[in-house]
Amino acid sequence: MPQRPKRLTPSRGPLDLFGSEVRRYREMASLSLAQLADQIPFSASTIGEIERGESGCDRVFAEQCDRVLDTREALAHLHDGLFDGRSAAFPEHFADWPDYESQAETMRAYEPLVIDGLLQTPSYAEVLLYGDQKAVQGRLTRQAILARDEPAPPRLIYILPERVLRSRVGTSEVMYDQLHRIADAVSPRLSVQVIPDGAPHPGNLGAFRIATLPGNSRIAYTSSEPQGKILDGASDIERLHERFADIATYALPAELSVGLIREIADEVWKP
Incomplete structure (x- = not known):
C-alpha cells in the first residue's frame, strides 16, 4: 500500500508552506514524484523532502517546477518572498x-x-x-x-x-x-x-x-x-x-x- 503523504501545516513555517504549494501544483498537474523528477534535474526523493518541508531548495528548483507545472512563475515568486535567497545558503x-x-x-x-x-x-x-x-x-x-x-x-x-x-x-x-x-x-x-x-x-x-x-x-x-x-x-x-x-x-x-x-x-x- 502506498505511503500516505505527510500532512503539512503551512502556518508552521516557510518550508512547510513552500512544500505544500509544490505538492499542490504537482497534484493539479496529475504528476507523481517520479514523473516530475523525469522532467527536472532533481530526484524524486529530493522533491519529496522539499514537499514535506524537510529540506530547503535553490530558486532553480522553483523555476524548474514552474516550467513543468505551468504555474506562471508562482513558485519562484513564493520562493523569493519566503526565503530571499537564504535557503540555498543555510541548512534547514x-x-x-x-x-x-x-x-x-x-x-x-x-x-x-x-x-x-x-x-x-x-x-x-x-x-x-x-x-x-x-x-x-x-x-x-x-x-x-x-x-x-x-x-x-x-x-x-x-x-x-x-x-x-x-x-x-x-x-x-x-x-x-x-x-x-x-x-x-x-x-x-x-x-x-x-x-x-x-x-x-x-x-x-x-x-x-x-x-x-x-x-x-x-x-x-x-x-x-x-x-x-x-x-x-x-x-x-x-x-x-x-x-x-x-x-x-x-x-x-x-x-x-x-x-x-x-x-x-x-x-x-x-x-
Missing part, C-alpha cells in the same frame, strides 16, 4: 536564525571549536564550508548587521577558548588574517574575550548564542549533532544565559584578550 535548522540576528539588540555568543561565523574571513569560511560558495556568501552576508548604520548594529559579546586561536583552519596565512580580523573588529559594540588554555570552565557542552530582541524577549540557537536547533523556551534560554555568565568569569578582559589574539597571530601564524 539554521534558516530562520539570520532573521533573529537582524532584529537583535544584543547577542551573546560562545563558540568552543572555530571562530564565530559573524567574524570569519572569506578564506576561513571557505575552508570550513568546503568551498561551497553559496554557503560562504550566506555567511558573509550575515556579517552586514555588524556594519550597518540603521538600525544600530547589535551589541555582540563573544567568548572563545584560546585553543580556537591555535587550531589550524586552512593555511597559516588564513589563520593570521583571521586572528587579526577578530582583533581589529573589537569596538564599543563588539567585545571579544578569550579563555586562556588550562582554565577549567563550564563551556564544554557545545556552541550557543543568545539574541535579545526588541521588547527584551530572547531566543537562542545551540549547535549539536546531527544538527543545531533554535530554542525559544524561557527555561532553556535562562539556563543558557546563566551558563554564558559562568563561562565569562573564566575569560580574560577584552583588552587583554585582544593582546593575546595578536600575540598568537604573530608568533604562531605569521607566514
